[in-house]
């Protein structure tokens with residue numbers, strides 16, 4: 001099977017953090033073109049699961065597979081196909097919106113000529129030359145969405161992506177997620193806010 005279209009799946013996945021059990025026995029499958037919404041109370045392990053799917057936290061038991069392979073067997077391949085958006089948007093104070101998106105394009109071997117279009121897509125077309133220190137929280141989040149678009153990653157892992165986004169920003173996020181699925185991508189979103197995209201749902205119970 002073409003690796004891009006291979007299913008992402010877990011079987012009997014368990015997570016421990018700080019010596020404490022967070023979740024056990026987690027199994028789910030995510031095909032190309034599918035999204036997953038991860039729900040659950042504070043501390044249930046949503047961020048931990050996303051970090052595990054990104055290969056940043058090791059499972060205490062079980063494994064995460066991409067097709068036949070355990071993602072831990074080829075971390076570089078997994079990093080290349082994955083984009084992780086955490087709670088904090090890392091923005092350099094002096095670098096402009098254009099600089100941030102240019103850097104993302106270079107890092108992901110994307111065409112820098114796309115940057116103005118990507119900025120416009122995320123609502124920052126008029127702010128290309130604005131430095132990071134002058135961006136609002138929602139504008140920073142939009143830079144992060146622009147980076148996501150430039151990543152070309154098949155798997156988007158988004159932790160509370162609606163944070164700081166206004167109504168229009170939340171609609172934009174939903175559009176980007178739908179377009180990503182339509183292009184054969186997949187995503188997992190940990191959220192307390194509903195996102196207006198049809199997805200599978202995984203609810204972590206917490207303890």
Ligand SMILES: Nc1ncnc2c1ncn2[C@@H]1O[C@H](COP(=O)(O)OP(=O)(O)OP(=O)(O)O)[C@@H](O)[C@H]1O
Nearest residue numbers: 017018022040041042043044045046047048049190
């Ligand atoms: N770096 C860490 N070291 C030790 N324990 C951690 C670490 N990060 C998280 N935990 C613990 O793991 C558990 C799950 O945390 P996690 O952040 O995954 O939950 P969450 O469902 O994303 O919560 P929230 O809804 O509050 O964002 C919590 O009990 C937390 O205290």
